[in-house]
Amino acid sequence: MKTIHVLATTLTALLCAAITALGWAALQGVSEMTGPYQVVPDSPLVIVFRIQPLAGLFLCLLGVSGMLSAVYAIGYHNEYRARRYGILLDLGILAFILAMAVVLLAANVFTFMLGWEAMSVISFLLVIYDHRKPGILQSGLLYAIMTQIGSAFLLVAFLILYAYTHSFDFATFAAEAHTLPPVVQSVIFLCSLIGFSTKAGIMPLHIWLPRAHPIAPSHVSSLMSGVMIKTALYGFLTVAILWFGGGAMWWGVTVACLGAISAVAAATLATRARGIKQILAYSSIDNMGLIFLCTGIAMLEFSLHDIPLGMLALLAALWQTWNHGLFKTSLFHGAGAVLYATHTDSLNRLGGLARSMPKTSIAFFILLLSWSALPPFGGFSGEWVMFTALATAAAHHLHSPVGVLDVIALLALFFTAALTAWAAIRLYGIGFLGQPRSDAAQDARDVPRTMRIALWIGVTLTLLSGLFGASLIARLAKALSGIPERVTPVPAALTNGPLSSVTVPTVFAVIAGATVAVWALVRLAQGKTRTRTAPTWTCGGERTPSMQYSGNGLSQPLERAWPLVLTPLAMRFVYRPAYASVVHSATFFRKLQSGNVRSYLVYLFATIVLLLVIARVGGGVR
Amino acid sequence: MISVSQVLLLLLIAPFVQGYVQWLKARIQGRRGPSPLRPWRDLRKQFAKEVVLSDAASWISRLVPYLSLGLVLGAAACLPVLSGLPGPLLASGSIFLFLSLLAFSRLSLLLLGLDSGSAFAGMGAGRDLLFSLLVEPTIFVSLLAVGLPTGATAFPGILRAATVNAPQNPAVASLALVAITGVILVETGRLPVDNPDTHLELTMVHESFLLESSGRYLALLTWSAQIRQVLWYTVLFDACCPWGISDMDTGAGLSIAILSFVLKVLLAGSAVALIEGVSAKWRIFAVPRYLTFALALAVAAMLADAIL
Numbered sequence: 001m002k003t004i005h006v007l008a009t010t011l012t013a014l015l016c017a018a019i020t021a022l023g024w025a026a027l028q029g030v031s032e033m034t035g036p037y038q039v040v041p042d043s044p045l046v047i048v049f050r051i052q053p054l055a056g057l058f059l060c061l062l063g064v065s066g067m068l069s070a071v072y073a074i075g076y077h078n079e080y081r082a083r084r085y086g087i088l089l090d091l092g093i094l095a096f097i098l099a100m101a102v103v104l105l106a107a108n109v110f111t112f113m114l115g116w117e118a119m120s121v122i123s124f125l126l127v128i129y130d131h132r133k134p135g136i137l138q139s140g141l142l143y144a145i146m147t148q149i150g151s152a153f154l155l156v157a158f159l160i161l162y163a164y165t166h167s168f169d170f171a172t173f174a175a176e177a178h179t180l181p182p183v184v185q186s187v188i189f190l191c192s193l194i195g196f197s198t199k200a201g202i203m204p205l206h207i208w209l210p211r212a213h214p215i216a217p218s219h220v221s222s223l224m225s226g227v228m229i230k231t232a233l234y235g236f237l238t239v240a241i242l243w244f245g246g247g248a249m250w251w252g253v254t255v256a257c258l259g260a261i262s263a264v265a266a267a268t269l270a271t272r273a274r275g276i277k278q279i280l281a282y283s284s285i286d287n288m289g290l291i292f293l294c295t296g297i298a299m300l301e302f303s304l305h306d307i308p309l310g311m312l313a314l315l316a317a318l319w320q321t322w323n324h325g326l327f328k329t330s331l332f333h334g335a336g337a338v339l340y341a342t343h344t345d346s347l348n349r350l351g352g353l354a355r356s357m358p359k360t361s362i363a364f365f366i367l368l369l370s371w372s373a374l375p376p377f378g379g380f381s382g383e384w385v386m387f388t389a390l391a392t393a394a395a396h397h398l399h400s401p402v403g404v405l406d407v408i409a410l411l412a413l414f415f416t417a418a419l420t421a422w423a424a425i426r427l428y429g430i431g432f433l434g435q436p437r438s439d440a441a442q443d444a445r446d447v448p449r450t451m452r453i454a455l456w457i458g459v460t461l462t463l464l465s466g467l468f469g470a471s472l473i474a475r476l477a478k479a480l481s482g483i484p485e486r487v488t489p490v491p492a493a494l495t496n497g498p499l500s501s502v503t504v505p506t507v508f509a510v511i512a513g514a515t516v517a518v519w520a521l522v523r524l525a526q527g528k529t530r531t532r533t534a535p536t537w538t539c540g541g542e543r544t545p546s547m548q549y550s551g552n553g554l555s556q557p558l559e560r561a562w563p564l565v566l567t568p569l570a571m572r573f574v575y576r577p578a579y580a581s582v583v584h585s586a587t588f589f590r591k592l593q594s595g596n597v598r599s600y601l602v603y604l605f606a607t608i609v610l611l612l613v614i615a616r617v618g619g620g621v622r
Numbered sequence: 623m624i625s626v627s628q629v630l631l632l633l634l635i636a637p638f639v640q641g642y643v644q645w646l647k648a649r650i651q652g653r654r655g656p657s658p659l660r661p662w663r664d665l666r667k668q669f670a671k672e673v674v675l676s677d678a679a680s681w682i683s684r685l686v687p688y689l690s691l692g693l694v695l696g697a698a699a700c701l702p703v704l705s706g707l708p709g710p711l712l713a714s715g716s717i718f719l720f721l722s723l724l725a726f727s728r729l730s731l732l733l734l735g736l737d738s739g740s741a742f743a744g745m746g747a748g749r750d751l752l753f754s755l756l757v758e759p760t761i762f763v764s765l766l767a768v769g770l771p772t773g774a775t776a777f778p779g780i781l782r783a784a785t786v787n788a789p790q791n792p793a794v795a796s797l798a799l800v801a802i803t804g805v806i807l808v809e810t811g812r813l814p815v816d817n818p819d820t821h822l823e824l825t826m827v828h829e830s831f832l833l834e835s836s837g838r839y840l841a842l843l844t845w846s847a848q849i850r851q852v853l854w855y856t857v858l859f860d861a862c863c864p865w866g867i868s869d870m871d872t873g874a875g876l877s878i879a880i881l882s883f884v885l886k887v888l889l890a891g892s893a894v895a896l897i898e899g900v901s902a903k904w905r906i907f908a909v910p911r912y913l914t915f916a917l918a919l920a921v922a923a924m925l926a927d928a929i930l
Contacts (some may be wrong), residue, residue: 351739352678352680352739354680354681354682354737355678355680358680358681361680362681369726369729372725372729373722374722374725374726374729375719375722375723375726380722383718384716384718384719384722387718387775388718388775391766391770391775392773392775394766394770395770395771395773395775396773398770398771398927407763407921407924410762410763410766411759411763411921414758414759414762414763415755415759417725417758418754418755418757418758418759419755421725421728421729421751421754422751422754422755424729425729425732425733425736425747425751428733428736429732429733429735429736429737429744429747430736433678433680433682433733433736433737433739434678434736434737434738434739435678435739503713503714504713506712506713507696507712507713507719510695510696510699510712511692511693511696511723512692513692514691514692514693514695514696515688515689515691515692515693516688516692517692518688518691518692518695518842519688522669522688522838522842525669526669526670526838529673529837529838530672530673530837531672531673531674531675532672532673532674532675533674533675533676533677534674534675534676534677535676535677536676536677536678536738536739536740536834537740537833537834538740538741545739547739547741548739548740548741548744549736549741549743549744549745549747549748553744553745553748554744554747554748554751555748556748557748557749557751557752557906557907558751558752558755560907561752561907561910562910
């Protein structure tokens with residue numbers, strides 16, 4: 001049992017190292033093909049792999065995130081191993097990472113869909129891993145249904161492309177896609193938008209995400225939130241930018257608007273969700289929203305032939321993808337640590353964890369800073385680049401109608417940032433600070449060392465990518481310089497601000513230096529701090545943990561002041577009608593199922609007659 | 623050198639500005655009021671006192687007082703106070719960095735409040751977050767409205783745009799002025815949004831986080847709040863009335879800059895005292911409406927340049 005576990009973990013780690021190396025090579029500009037490997041002779045079922053610059057960043061993210069999760073799993077699996085079915089989880093993670101790598105390396109439709117479907121199915125199985133707990137199967141099923149709807153739309157898009165180019169090869173698509181009739185292009189774009197945004201959790205197709213992520217084992221949530229939803233972005237970028245070069249103007253506008261709506265609405269929902277993992281899941285939607293917002297602006301700029309601005313926005317989207325992937329992976333690991341220690345992730349049952357599990361909570365605090373886009377961490381760097389890209393675009397288009405979209409995008413960015421800070425303060429302030437609200441939180445202890453190591457590596461990585469992000473962005477810009485078919489240098493707007501390699505380290509040094517200087521001066525002038533402990537002031541009454549503000553209380557002002565955003569529009573206008581029509585048609589067709597054997601015989605007979613007629617008529621025509 | 627002296631100047635005059643506003647407010651209301659040097663004496667007293675920590679407090683309560691002041695000083699280093707040259711400023715004075723540092727200090731303050739498990743802090747945190755939700759977009763958009771016509775997203779550029787543009791397009795400057803003033807009243811915890819003189823739970827916003835702090839921690843936190851107030855005044859000057867800021871390192875230019883800065887701060891303080899003296903506290907849920915108005919003005923300022 002133990003040997004298999006060690007073997008699986010080692011394999012996963014090796015695989016992740018290989019994937020990271022591949023990704024790094026792709027970022028260096030390596031572009032190579034392997035294959036074709038024929039699955040069935042003389043058929044389009046051919047497997048072809050290709051590494052290309054755009055996939056480089058995603059591969060690196062997959063490798064790093066997978067590696068962290070593999071290390072984390074050593075400690076985290078204790079609980080599952082005790083129940084004697086931990087090994088499947090180990091193998092599932094391995095297969096999941098492999099499937100995502102296939103998606104990122106695919107060079108034709110068959111390989112891509114193979115990886116995509118494997119990724120969906122394996123992640124579905126991993127989500128329902130704890131299927132004996134109530135409610136998990138339903139949420140998992142919702143995920144399965146949504147992801148299959150998405151895949152269906154993707155398949156339609158690919159088949160339309162095949163119908164026009166007579167090839168399943170991505171290289172052919174890239175070469176010929178922009179010669180298709182505009183209407184066909186738009187249909188393909190819409191299908192791929194629906195297909196990919198279902199997986200990416202863009203509103204209104206997000207409903208599976210806040211249900212599926214919280215119930216999965218935490219490192220599975222990490223991989224799903226950190227990487228899997230990004231593979232959808234990769235697919236979308238491939239179609240919209242690599243193949244169609246940004247497309248028509250309204251494509252970009254549509255994508256940007258969807259992204260802006262997702263960002264603000266999901267960030268609002270994140271401020272009122274009850275469970276830590278649910279908050280993080282909503283925050284993944286809002287980050288994907290911001291990323292799609294930047295992608296939309298990039299597409300718009302490409303379609304206006306403003307290549308440098310488009311590149312800037314595309315870089316912003318990709319850089320935020322990397323940073324969000326890093327900190328969200330580790331945040332889910334942190335949430336898993338809380339679950340591991342307390343067996344609950346409901347804010348209203350937590351509290352006081354900063355005192356009972358200090359080592360874990362300090363790591364979580366730093367990740368939280370990165371999440372709230374505060375200097376000098378990765379999230380800050382990502383948001384700064386996004387701000388620069390959007391502000392530069394807004395300045396450029398200030399006197400044209402396009403500028404209005406840029407201003408809206410900026411407003412969405414600011415609102416999302418403020419709402420994210422709210423969610424982060426609520427998560428940490430209620431969940432980790434104050435008095436414990438339950439015995440479980442009271443008795444929490446620091447988690448096993450491997451879990452903490454994974455957390456601290458994540459912390460280090462997000463700090464490093466915040467401090468020295470400039471060089472990675474420069475590398476990214478260089479790798480992408482061929483898109484779309486025009487050589488572009490690193491956008492000038494970045495070199496003064498976020499891209500200058502000294503900026504963020506200086507900021508870090510100044511803040512840390514000022515903080516330490518203040519401490520030292522106070523210490524020098526007034527001596528050591530004399531402290532006394534006393535109970536928190538409660539106006540003289542008896543003090544109970546329930547007197548503290550709860551998670552619901554802290555978000556109540558928003559619900560009261562801003563009820564409009566919380567209106568479940570998608571539920572009312574999309575999902576309820578869809579569900580109702582499925583039930584309605586099912587009731588209608590149930591009339592056929594009388595249960596009477598004779599009527600089934602009639603059906604059989606009628607079907608055969610019909611088939612014969614069709615065969616006869618069809619044959620006659622031919 | 624200029625950068626460090628700017629930060630030191632802010633550090634030194636901040637308590638005095640707070641004292642001046644309180645004194646003038648009292649005068650306007652017909653009271654004699656405390657001496658303008660009172661905040662200095664309070665700080666000295668608090669620094670010497672013992673710290674009483676809540677029994678629920680964690681490492682957050684020990685870290686935040688220092689971190690908060692460090693962050694505010696870092697933000698001060700982003701702002702052109704005396705000289706408009708981008709060189710000495712942190713990250714060339716990017717507004718994104720400046721506002722992120724202030725957001726960081728807000729986050730650390732709120733967490734400090736929640737750390738003791740006090741219900742007052744929770745109440746104040748909810749309210750402050752509600753305000754900040756509208757404050758952050760407003761301040762961003764107002765600053766961009768001034769800077770974007772020349773493509774500037776950093777304070778030196780905004781300063782230049784304000785110097786060049788203000789006579790040409792007074793609409794932008796005046797709309798931004800009103801929007802930023804609205805933001806300042808909220809961010810510095812002034813009437814009609816927050817009452818700095820009471821500790822009544824029904825009205826408290828900013829005070830509630832500091833309720834459990836004492837001794838040198840309270841002194842550090844109060845001091846950083848006072849510096850933050852001067853920082854917000856400076857933002858207003860940089861964006862809307864950059865008179866007197868020198869681009870030269872000569873002694874004469876510098877002394878004019880210092881003199882005009884102090885005068886402007888006193889003027890802004892007087893305006894705040896006047897507003898405080900004549901207005902009553904609003905209901906909490908009336909504030910978002912007022913802030914939405916400020917945001918609308920900021921957006922209008924942004925569009926004003928394109929339309930007018």
